[in-house]
Amino acid sequence: xxxxxxxxxxxxxxxxxxxxxxxxxxxxxxxxxxxxxxxxxxxxxxxxxxxxxxxxxxxxxxxxxxxxxxxxxxxxxxxxxxxxxxxxxxxxxxxxxxxxxxxxxxxxxxxxxxxxxxxxxxxxxxxxxxxxxxxxxxxxxxxxxxxxxxxxxxxxxxxxxxxxxxxxxxxxxxxxxxxxxxxxxxxxxxxxxxxxxxxxxxxxxxxxxxxxxxxxxxxxxxxxxxxxxxxxxxxxxxxxxxxxxxxxxxxxxxxxxxxxxxxxxxxxxxxxxxxxxxxxxxxxxxxxxxxxxx
Amino acid sequence: xxxxxxxxxxxxxxxxxxxxxxxxxxxxxxxxxxxxxxxxxxxxxxxxxxxxxxxxxxxxxxxxxxxxxxxxxxxxxxxxxxxxxxxxxxxxxxxxxxxxxxxxxxxxxxxxxxxxxxxxxxxxxxxxxxxxxxxxxxxxxxxxxxxxxxxxxxxxxxxxxxxxxxxxxxxxxxxxxxxxxxxxxxxxxxxxxxxxxxxxxxxxxxxxxxxxxxxxxxxxxxxxxxxxxxxxxxxxxxxxxxxxxxxxxxxxxxxxxxxxxxxxxxxxxxxxxxxxxxxxxxxxxxxxxxxxxxxxxxxxxxxxxxxxxxxxxxxxxxxxxxxxxxxxxxxxxxxxxxxxxxxxxxxxxxxxxxxxxxxxxxxxxxxxxxxxxxxxxxxxxxxxxxxxx
Amino acid sequence: xxxxxxxxxxxxxxxxxxxxxxxxxxxxxxxxxxxxxxxxxxxxxxxxxxxxxxxxxxxxxxxxxxxxxxxxxxxxxxxxxxxxxxxxxxxxxxxxxxxxxxxxxxxxxxxxxxxxxxxxxxxxxxxxxxxxxxxxxxxxxxxxxxxxxxxxxxxxxxxxxxxxxxxxxxxxxxxxxxxxxxxxxxxxxxxxxxxxxxxxxxxxxxxxxxxxxxxxxxxxxxxxxxxxxxxxxxxxxxxxxxxxxxxxxxxx
Numbered sequence: 023x024x025x026x027x028x029x030x031x032x033x034x035x036x037x038x039x040x041x042x043x044x045x046x047x048x049x050x051x052x053x054x055x056x057x058x059x060x061x062x063x064x065x066x067x068x069x070x071x072x073x074x075x076x077x078x079x080x081x082x083x084x085x086x087x088x089x090x091x092x093x094x095x096x097x098x099x100x101x102x103x104x105x106x107x108x109x110x111x112x113x114x115x116x117x118x119x120x121x122x123x124x125x126x127x128x129x130x131x132x133x134x135x136x137x138x139x140x141x142x143x144x145x146x147x148x149x150x151x152x153x154x155x156x157x158x159x160x161x162x163x164x165x166x167x168x169x170x171x172x173x174x175x176x177x178x179x180x181x182x183x184x185x186x187x188x189x190x191x192x193x194x195x196x197x198x199x200x201x202x203x204x205x206x207x208x209x210x211x212x213x214x215x216x217x218x219x220x221x222x223x224x225x226x227x228x229x230x231x232x233x234x235x236x237x238x239x240x241x242x243x244x245x246x247x248x249x250x251x252x253x254x255x256x257x258x259x260x261x262x263x264x265x266x267x268x269x270x271x272x273x274x275x276x277x278x279x280x281x282x283x284x285x286x287x288x289x290x291x292x293x294x295x296x297x298x299x300x301x302x303x304x305x306x307x308x309x310x311x312x313x314x315x316x
Numbered sequence: 317x318x319x320x321x322x323x324x325x326x327x328x329x330x331x332x333x334x335x336x337x338x339x340x341x342x343x344x345x346x347x348x349x350x351x352x353x354x355x356x357x358x359x360x361x362x363x364x365x366x367x368x369x370x371x372x373x374x375x376x377x378x379x380x381x382x383x384x385x386x387x388x389x390x391x392x393x394x395x396x397x398x399x400x401x402x403x404x405x406x407x408x409x410x411x412x413x414x415x416x417x418x419x420x421x422x423x424x425x426x427x428x429x430x431x432x433x434x435x436x437x438x439x440x441x442x443x444x445x446x447x448x449x450x451x452x453x454x455x456x457x458x459x460x461x462x463x464x465x466x467x468x469x470x471x472x473x474x475x476x477x478x479x480x481x482x483x484x485x486x487x488x489x490x491x492x493x494x495x496x497x498x499x500x501x502x503x504x505x506x507x508x509x510x511x512x513x514x515x516x517x518x519x520x521x522x523x524x525x526x527x528x529x530x531x532x533x534x535x536x537x538x539x540x541x542x543x544x545x546x547x548x549x550x551x552x553x554x555x556x557x558x559x560x561x562x563x564x565x566x567x568x569x570x571x572x573x574x575x576x577x578x579x580x581x582x583x584x585x586x587x588x589x590x591x592x593x594x595x596x597x598x599x600x601x602x603x604x605x606x607x608x609x610x611x612x613x614x615x616x617x618x619x620x621x622x623x624x625x626x627x628x629x630x631x632x633x634x635x636x637x638x639x640x641x642x643x644x645x646x647x648x649x650x651x652x653x654x655x656x657x658x659x660x661x662x663x664x665x666x667x668x669x670x671x672x673x674x675x676x677x678x679x680x681x682x683x684x685x686x687x688x689x690x691x692x693x694x695x696x697x698x699x700x701x702x703x704x705x
Numbered sequence: 706x707x708x709x710x711x712x713x714x715x716x717x718x719x720x721x722x723x724x725x726x727x728x729x730x731x732x733x734x735x736x737x738x739x740x741x742x743x744x745x746x747x748x749x750x751x752x753x754x755x756x757x758x759x760x761x762x763x764x765x766x767x768x769x770x771x772x773x774x775x776x777x778x779x780x781x782x783x784x785x786x787x788x789x790x791x792x793x794x795x796x797x798x799x800x801x802x803x804x805x806x807x808x809x810x811x812x813x814x815x816x817x818x819x820x821x822x823x824x825x826x827x828x829x830x831x832x833x834x835x836x837x838x839x840x841x842x843x844x845x846x847x848x849x850x851x852x853x854x855x856x857x858x859x860x861x862x863x864x865x866x867x868x869x870x871x872x873x874x875x876x877x878x879x880x881x882x883x884x885x886x887x888x889x890x891x892x893x894x895x896x897x898x899x900x901x902x903x904x905x906x907x908x909x910x911x912x913x914x915x916x917x918x919x920x921x922x923x924x925x926x927x928x929x930x931x932x933x934x935x936x937x938x939x940x941x942x943x944x945x946x947x948x949x950x951x952x953x954x955x956x957x
Contacts, residue, residue, distance in 0.1 A: 301449065
């Protein structure tokens with residue numbers, strides 16, 4: 023029983039990371055039709071930004087509020103890079119989706135290589151608050167606290183995104199744009215502003231995932247974002263490509279399946295079963311689990 | 317449209333591939349020193365090895381161009397078939413102790429069955445979902461290789477190939493020249509096959525699918541079958557590339573299973589010019605050359621003495637290649653082949669198709685329609701008049 | 706070449722000159738020249754696939770085009786629409802109801818209307834709800850669950866919500882029951898008292914009811930333009946241009 027609980031909570035923690043990465047991807051894809059390969063680089067930038075801040079910024083560190091300060095810095099850098107990428111590289115290629123995807127591919131290679139050039143390819147130990155390393159007893163299992171941090175953050179982000187999408191005018195524009203972008207412009211709305219916003223917010227979530235992933239794994243390396251990105255892509259497709267709630271559900275599904283299969287079958291089987299899951303879902307329902315935005 | 321190039325007598329492009337082939341085949345007899353480009357003389361083992369690698373990737377890039385450039389299928393999993401080629405052949409030679417012939421047969425069988433299976437599923441969805449399924453299935457290959465099941469694949473270490481089953485002529489540094497010729501033969505084979513199929517009826521359907529899949533359906537053709545065909549053919553050609561790569565390097569490395577490897581192929585094709593045969597080959601050659609030389613450059617004293625803000629980015633070939641790629645997408649649409657065709661157009665004052673001898677965009681579907689079923693109401697349904705009426 | 710142009714430049718609200726559209730390799734518009742007079746309803750007619758919808762989309766900048774598109778502003782200044790983004794064109798006072806309505810099925814009726822509230826314009830909810838009281842009562846219903854007729858009401862409501870100078874209405878009666886066709890025609894007739902309309906329509910009864918001018922496109926070019934009643938009075942010409950007799954009913 024305690025193993026089961028530990029696996030479940032750990033699976034949910036993994037799901038939280040997937041969701042943070044995939045939610046931005048799915049919003050970007052849904053609204054702009056762009057598959058953003060640079061998203062993994064945003065994650066890497068967020069992780070290294072947080073790590074750098076904790077090492078170098080006065081007042082930032084690995085305990086309590088000083089860690090929050092470091093994370094805020096990392097997320098801010100990730101957000102800024104994402105917004106700049108949209109404004110300078112994606113926007114000029116408006117509606118030319120293949121070229122946009124190609125640009126993000128080039129960026130994903132170049133940005134990760136740049137991080138590697140500056141800080142090397144070896145993993146760096148990541149600063150983490152001491153309390154995240156302690157455990158809490160839950161239904162007889164000793165669960166590391168960082169799992170709760172991951173899940174709580176993801177739930178908070180999910181709720182915030184849903185409230186934003188459902189109650190604000192920009193949220194309305196995004197929901198409508200996911201459904202029919204050209205009709206939104208035909209109502210006199212400059213949908214490109216929403217593009218920049220979605221890119222920046224997606225970058226922020228990915229950077230946050232980078233920081234939390236650092237806490238979860240204890241170290242960061244330049245290639246981390248890319249490997250997480252592939253599973254996030256799978257989550258996006260299973261979740262229906264452009265739906266936030268669908269993405270959340272798919273993230274939970276993928277995280278749990280991966281965790282349990284890796285434990286009960288053999289290491290690596292979890293990763294394989296996730297791909298199998300993708301094939302099954304696509305064959306049964308080519309549109310993914312859901313087709314709505316929020 | 318086809319074969320219309322003979323305005324000024326012989327088309328220079330007509331025999332160019334043959335001339336290039338002969339020059340490349342004779343190249344190992346040259347002791348020319350090319351300062352800056354290569355470290356040793358042209359026929360030194362080191363230079364020949366690098367050139368052979370360039371030729372292999374020229375061929376693999378061309379096989380990927382068949383998918384992406386000619387048919388418009390954005391696969392992110394082409395690495396899987398290349399990796400299958402190198403690992404299956406390696407296992408047959410090393411684990412099973414088979415000869416090169418049987419190993420090649422087995423690799424061909426896997427090289428057909430694997431893309432048939434993956435394509436059969438992936439092509440049921442289109443667009444980005446297709447890209448994702450190919451990416452995910454290729455990831456399975458990568459995970460499998462890295463997990464090292466039963467100690468078969470060697471995990472991160474890679475897998476050295478047994479020497480005994482391989483003909484002596486293809487083993488060792490002294491025989492680099494033979495491996496170079498093997499790589500050249502592979503590239504020539506891929507080029508021939510691609511030239512033949514892209515000029516065939518299926519090739520025209522592929523180009524029509526790239527331009528407008530729905531209209532191909534209107535013509536009463538099933539795009540699925542044609543797409544599966546090109547997917548399998550491209551996969552098989554890539555698998556052969558994997559075998560040549562194996563013989564060239566004397567082993568298999570897990571690096572060729574990763575998504576980054578496929579992205580590299582994509583960069584090659586776009587760099588050289590998607591939808592152009594010689595463009596894709598040139599892209600593959602250039603990328604491989606730059607990747608290797610930039611690594612050497614980073615270690616050279618000239619770069620090591622630079623200030624940090626210059627030295628650090630220069631130390632990563634992928635940073636430079638990624639940046640170059642973004643610049644090409646922005647400023648050189650159509651890659652090198654597109655650039656050349658625009659220059660020719662300007663000089664000759666006459667529009668020439670971007671790909672070698674392929675019809676310009678927009679005309680493929682018309683040709684297809686003319687060839688298929690002679691009207692039969694299809695033309696009227698599409699309702700599009702011809703120019704000048 | 707067209708009767709509308711002869712009416713004098715000051716009267717022209719929308720002018721398209723030598724407009725070409727090429728999409729995925731097809732040359733769809735091959736030099737469209739047309740003018741829409743201020744006031745009244747100009748019907749844009751033609752067989753299926755002739756390029757009617759593409760003409761409207763080119764005017765809005767929803768498809769890339771070459772050539773010149775101009776709109777006369779409220780102050781009499783001529784605005785060049787070519788090269789402008791769609792939302793900029795729309796903000797000059799152009800309303801658009803597309804062929805398949807394109808209401809946002811995942812949004813409620815109220816959200817659909819809220820989204821259509823355009824910056825820089827008054828929002829006439831009262832006018833809309835007076836015409837379509839149903840939209841008020843169904844405010845919280847998802848637009849995707851509405852009937853085709855109700856969705857068309859939402860689409861037309863989006864046009865009438867803002868102050869517009871020109872409405873581009875693409876086949877508003879397509880697929881509607883006869884009673885609803887009459888109702889839509891009635892609403893458009895009332896709207897036409899205040900605003901100029903360019904109407905794509907296959908139903909010649911509706912054209913007869915509404916149109917003052919007519920432009921016929923064929924194979925991506927304007928084949929005829931002039932007074933709508935003149936066209937419909939000439940059965941042979943109508944049949945030649947549209948493939949149907951003008952005695953009511955639908956064009957092919």
